[in-house]
Amino acid sequence: MKLNTLKPAEGSTKNNKRIGRGQGSGRGGTATRGHNGAKSRSGYKRKEGFEGGQMPLQRRVPKFGFTNPNRTEYRAINLDAIQELADKIKSNVIDKAVLLDNGLVGKNDLVKILGGGTLSAKVDVTAHKFSGSAEAAIEKAGGRVTKL
Numbered sequence: 001m002k003l004n005t006l007k008p009a010e011g012s013t014k015n016n017k018r019i020g021r022g023q024g025s026g027r028g029g030t031a032t033r034g035h036n037g038a039k040s041r042s043g044y045k046r047k048e049g050f051e052g053g054q055m056p057l058q059r060r061v062p063k064f065g066f067t068n069p070n071r072t073e074y075r076a077i078n079l080d081a082i083q084e085l086a087d088k089i090k091s092n093v094i095d096k097a098v099l100l101d102n103g104l105v106g107k108n109d110l111v112k113i114l115g116g117g118t119l120s121a122k123v124d125v126t127a128h129k130f131s132g133s134a135e136a137a138i139e140k141a142g143g144r145v146t147k148l
Contacts, residue, residue, distance in 0.1 A: 017032075019031045019032050072110065073110070074109075074110045074111065074112035074128065074129060075104075075105045075106070075109040075110065075111050075112070076112050076114050077099065077104055077105070077111060077112070077113055077114065077127075078113075078114050078115070078116030078117050079113070079114070079115055079116060079117045079118065079119040079134055079137055079138075080116060080117025080118065080119075081104060081117070082094060082113065082119060082121075082123060082125065083117065083118065083119050083120065083121055085098065085099075085102060085104070086121035086123050087121070088102070089102070092121070092122055092123050092124055092143070093123070093124050093126075094123050094124070094125050094126070095125075095126035095127075096111055096126065096127070096148075099111060110128045110129070111127040111128050111129075112127065112128060112129040112130070112131070113125060113127045113129070113130045113131065113134045113135075113138075114131045114133075114134055115131050115132075115133030115134040115136075115137055118137070119137050119138060119141050119143075120141060121141065121143075122141055122142035122143050123138065123141070123143040124143055124144040124146065125138055125143060125144070125145055125146070126146040126147075126148060127146075127147070127148065128147065128148045129147065130145055130147065
């Protein structure tokens with residue numbers, strides 16, 4: 001090993017080029033930003049989706065369909081999740097508070113019970129909405145359905 005061959009470990013240093021420190025540095029003047037234009041100015045920030053003046057993709061693509069601003073969103077919970085919950089909590093009453101405590105819904109969610117899976121436990125379920133198959137399956141198992 002010789003002193004003239006010493007180098008820092010790979011990746012341990014950055015190549016910090018001091019730009020904008022006068023003409024004598026070789027990186028003065030325009031400070032490697034080129035000449036005029038938005039990118040040469042301080043505070044430059046390109047808008048998201050900007051394509052250099054070309055018509056942006058979100059304006060080129062045809063629009064279609066309709067999104068109802070008054071749509072009601074429900075948190076869907078299937079019967080198999082209700083069955084797991086009934087086995088876990090050893091209770092026959094399942095309402096929004098129980099679902100909230102077990103992390104199945106948020107505090108502002110509306111709940112809809114769907115008929116996915118099977119239900120064998122006799123449970124009294126309280127929710128905002130039920131699908132027809134879920135309602136039938138709960139009542140077939142001996143439970144009760146209560147709509148909020």
